[in-house]
Amino acid sequence: MTSKNIILTIVGVVIGAIAGYLYYIEIGCVSGTCAITSKPLNSTLYGGVMGGLLFNTFSEKSPKK
Template identity: 50%
Template sequence: MQAVALKVVAYLCQNQTQKKQRKLNMKKFIQTNFWQILGSLFGGIAGYFYWRDIGCSTGTCPITSKPLNSIIYFAVLGYLMIGTIAKARVKR
């Protein structure tokens, strides 16, 4: 019975340590990729407004016929553009 209790306590302690490590890893990821994340958010928002205001009325346009396609496309563009600018600024 004590062996099981010790295993449970060890598991819980290990689980807490893993949670802290994941939290630190996520914080580091966000800090290192802040501009890329921000660029993809702005790109996704811009993609939605592009679909809403300009979009394709016939439904034959592959990117602007659906809002999800437009959001994803512009989010990727924002990620790539801001990522390139951020990397160029770091190299200077």
Template identity: 50%
Template sequence: MKKLSNLNWAWIGAGIGAVGGYLYWKEIGCVTGTCPIKSQWQTMVPYGTLLGYLGADLVQSLLKPKAS
């Protein structure tokens, strides 16, 4: 069984970001439909995935102890 410290948190963050991108589109989105990014879920989910991946990878790299 893997330990939690060995998990690649970036992929977990990508999944959370994808769900967050979809929810952002669903709940906030763009009412008029003229916003090129926010008006379609097909663009918000990849953006959320990318931001979730990068954010979780950044946090993981900051919390990882440095080997000497």
């Protein structure tokens, strides 16, 4: 992986974590039985993982030698 790919993935993790936390704040889970959105930590971590995976799909692949 190049440094550009790593930076792109880290940006995706940060944006995803922010989006996950905002999802918890705005929508969340009223009953508290939702696995992902019942706690802010779970929602933030899940958003970070999903953001990192999403942004990683846009990274350039290194050519094979």
